[in-house]
Amino acid sequence: MTAIWRNTLTLAGAATLSLGIAYAQSPDLSDPPAIEGEVVGDHGSHTLRMGIGLAESSPQYLSSQYFADILEQRTDGRITVDIFPNSQLGDDVQMMEMLQTGSLDMTYPSSSPATTYVEELAVFDLPFLLPNREAAIAVMQSDTAQRMLDGFEGSGIKALAFSENGYRQLSNSARPVESPEDVAGLDVSGLTIRTMENPVHLSIWKTLGANPTPMAFGELFSAMEQGVVDGQENPWSTILTSNFHEVQDYGSETRHVYTPFIMMISERTWERMAPEYQELVQEAARQSAEYEIQLATEYDDWSREQLEEKGMQITRLDDEQIAAFQEAVQPVYDEWAPKIGEDLIAEIQEIVESSSIQ
Ligand code: TK8
Helix, strand or coil: CCHHHHHHCCCCCCCCCCCCCCCCCCCCCCCCCCCCCCCCCCCCCEEEEEECCCCCCCHHHHHHHHHHHHHHHHCCCCEEEEEECCCCCCCHHHHHHHHHHCCCCEECCECHHHHHCCHHHHHHHCCCCCCCHHHHHHHHCCHHHHHHHHCCCCCCEEEEEEEEEEECEEEECCCCCCCHHHHHHHHHCCCEEEECCCHHHHHHHHHCCCEEEECCHHHHHHHHHCCCCCEEEECHHHHHHCCHHHCCCEEECCCCCEEEEEEEEEHHHHHCCCHHHHHHHHHHHHHHHHHHHHHHHHHHHHHHHHHHHCCCEEECCCHHHHHHHHHHCHHHHHHHHHHHCHHHHHHHHHHHHHCCCC
């Protein structure tokens, strides 16, 4: 972990969460695939504590529940997983640290706060890099991505699988945003946009002329409620299942970054498990990640419609408007491409090009 990344990041205070009741309704979601395979041998019992950031109705939680069900069924109840949603146990950064010390078994953060462990992950933070979901999935399931997961080795964290957080959309409580100028306009009136704890995201919003501030997800709802921050950016499903529409009137379909989630386990917990259990945990992580991507896909447009029904004014940007944002953030590439690595970016762009749909 080199100084360049540590210096750039400022860590938010402990997460306090007031999300209120999770959003009950959900789209006609696909049921999880049937759990197949033999019950594995008896290598003792494990109760895994898993902390996640999002609400019970989120694709992140539902797929984690599927992960738990696979382990319980395939071990005849010898491995159980207790899931703690809504950042109850801390934010992404804190929970990764808890995996390192062994005070938590599993977590499921966004890739962005994990760039302090594996710098290559920052490639996912470059704006407009992944034009569509097919390209994103092709990248997440590539050898390049597997190399990033392997990059955690020796850090105290074992990274098991990528899944989808999703395409990030801007929301704010001040006005509709249709152009980079509108974003810059947000700053003129001193409005603040919350970002994840990640230097590339800070650069994106600074470059667009906003006034960005990094903050833990668990603090975001109350910070918006109290007017500490005026805007934020997340996938529609997170905005809906975290009830952000209660404190955000405007949304803009910027799709400016596709953020993955990474399912992780503490290396200490992993090393306490028999090889057959390790194999099963890895398999279950991949299966639940595939299911999570499916759920996140089904939630995306549906959540946007729900938010509009709940009164959020959502601006859909046309190709020309998106192109204006792409042009406006070009300086982010100039700043970060040399640090992230031109070769890595080229590797990802090649996967994107070869993925079926352009
Ligand atoms: C939840 C976070 C969240 C992320 C963010 O723990 O912080 O805005 O998008 O999903 O990982």
